[in-house]
Amino acid sequence: xxxxxxxxxxxxxxxxDRGLIGSERAGSGHRRYxxxxxxxxxxxxxxxRIGLTLDEIKEELSKLPGDxxxxxxxxxxxxxxxxxxxxxxxxxxxxxxxxxxxxxGCGCLSLDRCQLANPGDRAGRSGPGPRYWVGDPRPA
Amino acid sequence: xxxxxxxxxxxxxxxxDRGLIGSERAGSGHRRYxxxxxxxxxxxxxxxRIGLTLDEIKEELSKLPGDxxxxxxxxxxxxxxxxxxxxxxxxxxxxxxxxxxxxxGCGCLSLDRCQLANPGDRAGRSGPGPRYWVGDPRPA
DNA sequence: CTACAAGCTCAAGTGAGCTTGAAGTCAAGT
DNA sequence: ACTTGACTTCAAGCTCACTTGAGCTTGTAG
Numbered sequence: 001x002x003x004x005x006x007x008x009x010x011x012x013x014x015x016x017d018r019g020l021i022g023s024e025r026a027g028s029g030h031r032r033y034x035x036x037x038x039x040x041x042x043x044x045x046x047x048x049r050i051g052l053t054l055d056e057i058k059e060e061l062s063k064l065p066g067d068x069x070x071x072x073x074x075x076x077x078x079x080x081x082x083x084x085x086x087x088x089x090x091x092x093x094x095x096x097x098x099x100x101x102x103x104x105g106c107g108c109l110s111l112d113r114c115q116l117a118n119p120g121d122r123a124g125r126s127g128p129g130p131r132y133w134v135g136d137p138r139p140a
Numbered sequence: 141x142x143x144x145x146x147x148x149x150x151x152x153x154x155x156x157d158r159g160l161i162g163s164e165r166a167g168s169g170h171r172r173y174x175x176x177x178x179x180x181x182x183x184x185x186x187x188x189r190i191g192l193t194l195d196e197i198k199e200e201l202s203k204l205p206g207d208x209x210x211x212x213x214x215x216x217x218x219x220x221x222x223x224x225x226x227x228x229x230x231x232x233x234x235x236x237x238x239x240x241x242x243x244x245g246c247g248c249l250s251l252d253r254c255q256l257a258n259p260g261d262r263a264g265r266s267g268p269g270p271r272y273w274v275g276d277p278r279p280a
Numbered sequence: 281c282t283a284c285a286a287g288c289t290c291a292a293g294t295g296a297g298c299t300t301g302a303a304g305t306c307a308a309g310t
Numbered sequence: 311a312c313t314t315g316a317c318t319t320c321a322a323g324c325t326c327a328c329t330t331g332a333g334c335t336t337g338t339a340g
Contacts, residue, residue: 046236046239049232049236050233050236079240082240083237083240086233086234086236086237086240087237089233090230090233090234092189093190093226093229093230093233094226094230096186096189096190096226097223097226097227099186100219100222100223100226
């Protein structure tokens, strides 16, 4: 499974510990992965690139059927929220890119003038910070 | 400085330890930050959102003059590489978004058919993996 | 039959980016 | 003078996503 998926064995066992994937055991105690696990791993890798944490991914995986291969309907339930998440991140990056030429270029990259750099954004707080760059409406 | 920048005091001291910012001391031993530090912190926060590590940011900061406020020329030396970095990440996200509707929607999210999920990409290795999603040319 | 690669478990370690706690100093208000 | 709160250092702790190591078992090729 590690070879097929490109994910290290240690990571596979880690995912299993965390309940993201499952496995059956051969008589020897060795893991035998059901076919569906390959797809679940694909899902995990994909979701990680989008920026979800393993906990979030576990949540999402729980919305998928464990018994059958997920079908078009199953996926479409997920894709909406993911798409908007991707869109938001792209929008942020575009604002950052704009800031790189406009804002920095004009010498405005200073915390007193630009109200930049509130890491509270990461924690979801509001207050002073790079609100324009990270998504707040542009001040009048 | 923490108030002005929105960055926690603990983080400021951490940055100082790591050599990203400097400070002078009052007779009391308290830190007094030169004006330029505010701008350096803005830089750090900005660069983090783009996805640079603190080590990379330190590297970038070393290209800026320590003595005077960075001018337009100083910034433009940096902006090119940053812009392309942003562009690459946006391109990846767009591929992921496309995969979300095209690839997953069509049931192709499986490691055997899609050659998905090589976390080696993260480590810069090549081989089997989500090469199309993460940037390799689409296979014929 | 014997190597030896590859699997197993469980605990501990890694690295990035901070935060928290303990123990102490300094400055301002009443 | 005293209290309060902000500052100091240094070490230790935390989250995330894994990796590594020790010690042991299984499976297969020659």
